[in-house]
Amino acid sequence: EDKVVQSPLSLVVHEGDTVTLNCSYEVTNFRSLLWYKQEKKAPTFLFMLTSSGIEKKSGRLSSILDKKELFSILNITATQTGDSAIYLCAVQRTGGTSYGKLTFGQGTILTVHP
Amino acid sequence: NAGVTQTPKFRVLKTGQSMTLLCAQDMNHEYMYWYRQDPGMGLRLIHYSVGEGTTAKGEVPDGYNVSRLKKQNFLLGLESAAPSQTSVYFCASSARGGRGGPQHFGDGTRLSIL
Numbered sequence: 001e002d003k004v005v006q007s008p009l010s011l012v013v014h015e016g017d018t019v020t021l022n023c024s025y026e027v028t029n030f031r032s033l034l035w036y037k038q039e040k041k042a043p044t045f046l047f048m049l050t051s052s053g054i055e056k057k058s059g060r061l062s063s064i065l066d067k068k069e070l071f072s073i074l075n076i077t078a079t080q081t082g083d084s085a086i087y088l089c090a091v092q093r094t095g096g097t098s099y100g101k102l103t104f105g106q107g108t109i110l111t112v113h114p
Numbered sequence: 115n116a117g118v119t120q121t122p123k124f125r126v127l128k129t130g131q132s133m134t135l136l137c138a139q140d141m142n143h144e145y146m147y148w149y150r151q152d153p154g155m156g157l158r159l160i161h162y163s164v165g166e167g168t169t170a171k172g173e174v175p176d177g178y179n180v181s182r183l184k185k186q187n188f189l190l191g192l193e194s195a196a197p198s199q200t201s202v203y204f205c206a207s208s209a210r211g212g213r214g215g216p217q218h219f220g221d222g223t224r225l226s227i228l
Contacts (some may be wrong), residue, residue, distance in 0.1 A: 045216040
């Protein structure tokens with residue numbers, strides 16, 4: 001059974017701080033690891049990391065994948081109150097029978113105070 | 115540019131009542147999914163569909179049924195609601211399914227069973 005564990009489960013910081021969110025996984029026939037941001041409603045896609053793309057960056061957000069040690073981190077620099085959200089990590093298998101299923105971690109609740 | 119639309123947004127039911135949640139996507143995606151999100155447990159897959167007229171069970175299918183009569187719509191039914199089904203339900207769609215890639219989520223339906 002695929003497994004995804006995120007840490008910490010919650011985090012409170014002040015604006016301007018840098019945060020690191022962790023995601024470790026166990027999955028058969030790994031294809032990709034995805035990060036989502038969930039504010040009040042729909043999870044929105046941030047990054048997808050695969051064997052051919054183990055590092056991604058978009059503005060103040062960046063993520064790396066360590067396939068050997070089976071983990072990923074999501075870094076947010078110079079945090080803003082708008083970064084307050086639940087950050088979800090998910091893994092996806094390869095193979096047609098996987099049907100694209102995502103296995104999610106519990107999520108990390110990030111709160112950024114002014 | 116609607117993406118994935120879920121109706122209703124909120125609903126309160128009594129134990130034993132039935133209802134149907136509707137998901138509609140306008141991206142011509144083949145793959146559609148229903149998840150439930152509970153505190154501390156991330157998102158868990160209920161049922162999924164790999165194309166019009168097909169459905170299959172996910173991780174937590176008991177107490178739910180689904181139908182995909184049209185490519186753009188995926189319905190989730192509760193035949194006899196139970197308090198354990200109180201949750202937030204998310205629908206998602208994907209263009210590539212088992213070939214990998216992100217899923218796009220709707221805003222969710224918050225369901226309370228009394």
